[in-house]
Amino acid sequence: MTRIARGRLKVIPPGWSEHHRPTAYGFLTGECTAYTLGDIPDWPAPQEPEVMPVWESAPCSVQFLTQSSRPVLVADGLEVIATHRISVPIAAKWLHYGTTIKVLDNPDDPDLNGREFQVLVAESGTTNWTRDYLCQDVNGQEVRAA
Numbered sequence: 447m448t449r450i451a452r453g454r455l456k457v458i459p460p461g462w463s464e465h466h467r468p469t470a471y472g473f474l475t476g477e478c479t480a481y482t483l484g485d486i487p488d489w490p491a492p493q494e495p496e497v498m499p500v501w502e503s504a505p506c507s508v509q510f511l512t513q514s515s516r517p518v519l520v521a522d523g524l525e526v527i528a529t530h531r532i533s534v535p536i537a538a539k540w541l542h543y544g545t546t547i548k549v550l551d552n553p554d555d556p557d558l559n560g561r562e563f564q565v566l567v568a569e570s571g572t573t574n575w576t577r578d579y580l581c582q583d584v585n586g587q588e589v590r591a592a
Contacts, residue, residue, distance in 0.1 A: 463536075463573055470575035471535060474505035476552035478534065482545050500539055507533040508549060508558055511580070528566050528580035536577050541565050547581060561585050 484496035509531045532547050541547070545565045552558040563581035570577075 458573060463575055467536070467575045470533075471505065474507050474533060474535065474576070475554055476506045476508055476558070477503055477550045478506035478508075478532065478547050479503055479550055480539075480541055480545055480547050500541060500545060503550065504534045504538045506547070506549070507576075508552065508555075508563075509533075527582075529583045530563055530581045531569075532563060532579045532581050533576040534579075536574055538577055540577070541568060541579060543567075546584065547579065 479502055480500040482498050482500060484498055511528055511531055543565055546562050547565065548562045549558045549560065562584040564584050565579045565581055567580040568577065569580065
């Protein structure tokens with residue numbers, strides 16, 4: 447049996463993430479905002495929910511996920527798994543499940559401008575250069591419901 451020395455041999459040198467982070471940030475060519483929705487006042491009449499910004503504006507990258515966007519039939523309902531991965535700077539405030547990310551400006555694909563995505567999962571790891579969120583396309587849900 448071969449033993450591997452733990453803690454002595456490092457494949458990735460110290461400062462690896464910090465060294466590569468500027469290059470990774472170069473891929474964040476879009477601009478996004480993130481917000482949560484507050485309670486919906488029901489008196490005197492139903493109104494729009496209060497929008498509470500998490501961050502006003504941050505560089506971002508939005509990528510379509512081809513493998514995980516297949517619909518899955520669940521108890522006579524259609525459940526769509528994450529459709530997009532949205533990357534933002536690692537220092538941006540952490541987002542939680544249900545937070546909405548809206549694309550403000552994306553010069554590479556203007557059709558994404560104004561689209562909204564709901565955070566399903568925040569990906570994390572030890573050598574991240576950006577904070578990646580697996581999201582569901584909110585706009586696609588509205589189109590199917592109409």
